[in-house]
Amino acid sequence: MRIVIAGGSGSLGRALSAELVVRGHEVVVLTRAPRPPARRGGVRDVHWDGRTLGPWAQELARPGTALVNLAGRLVDARPTPENIADLTRSRVEATAALVEASQRLEEPLAHWVQASTSAIWSDAGEQLLEETSPVPVGLPQMTGVAERWERAAEGAHCDHQVVLRTGIVLEAGTPALERLLLLARWGLGGPVGTGRQWVSWIHVEDWVRIVLAALGLEEPQLPDGIVVASAPHPVRNAEMMRILRRGVGRTHGLPTPAPLLRLGAVLLRTDPALGLTGRHATSRVLDEMGFQFHHPQLGGAVADLLPR
Secondary structure, three states: OEEEEEOOOOHHHHHHHHHHHHOOOEEEEEEOOOOOHHHOOOOEEEEOOOOOOOHHHHHHOOOOOEEEEOOOOOOOOOOOHHHHHHHHHHHHHHHHHHHHHHHOOOOOEOEEEEEEEHHHHOOOOOOEEOOOOOOOOOOHHHHHHHHHHHHHOOOOOEOOEEEEEEOEEEOOOOHHHHHHHHHHHOOOOOOEOOOOOEEOEEEHHHHHHHHHHHOOOOOOOOOOEEEEEOOOOOEEHHHHHHHHHHHOOOOOOOOEOHHHHHHHHHHHOOOOHHHHOOOEEOOHHHHHHOOOOOOOOHHHHHHHHOOO
């Protein structure tokens, strides 16, 4: 298959590209900053601005092409009106450009895999969420951005479309995991806030396998619609921090009260809601389709990602 990955130069795009190349598929990455050929790993980088139609649209024209849309700025930013607008714009404009390009094709794309986030449900407390759970009115940087991101993909000219509402992706060397491990190593790996907020997570290997299933490249092949890309066993924040402490050989860790986290978030230029809010999101669709996670439990996932 020929797969075009929009915004594929980030960590998830690189992980997906590597697996696709190993399987013998042709991979094209749409990126604002094409890499030197020696660093592409068998992938062809094509420049785009993430906003408007251009020569890149020809990459979608070959019959049977599939698209994976990962385009969008990282959410690790202060929740200012300017940042929220930029987060939204980076996703909505890129997705709208891809939809417009698809509508000009003579034949529809074979597959469209649309990235989204389980944070669309905002701070869901004790609710047990799955694909059919209603989307609330919540935090603008989380719910608002994700809702518009998903809505922008409507009208895509494709035979099959899957929207992946992904939890926190655990991958070695990425900021999300390394920042938490650093706190644990420094003895600060106790509960964040109350420690009772739910954390929906997924190992990067399982995330890649879900995308492959959405592309029809691995069984079970996924149906059209929303799919929650999270492991079947979410944990509370206090349990996650305990597992991370154990992974780095620490038995105890100082807690991080909410006021301290909010202060630290200002210094780190991030959003304290990323640590203080949570949701229990699992996939009914994957369960019904018989998808088997390689890393269903957080302890095993963390052990797999840490150095031996």
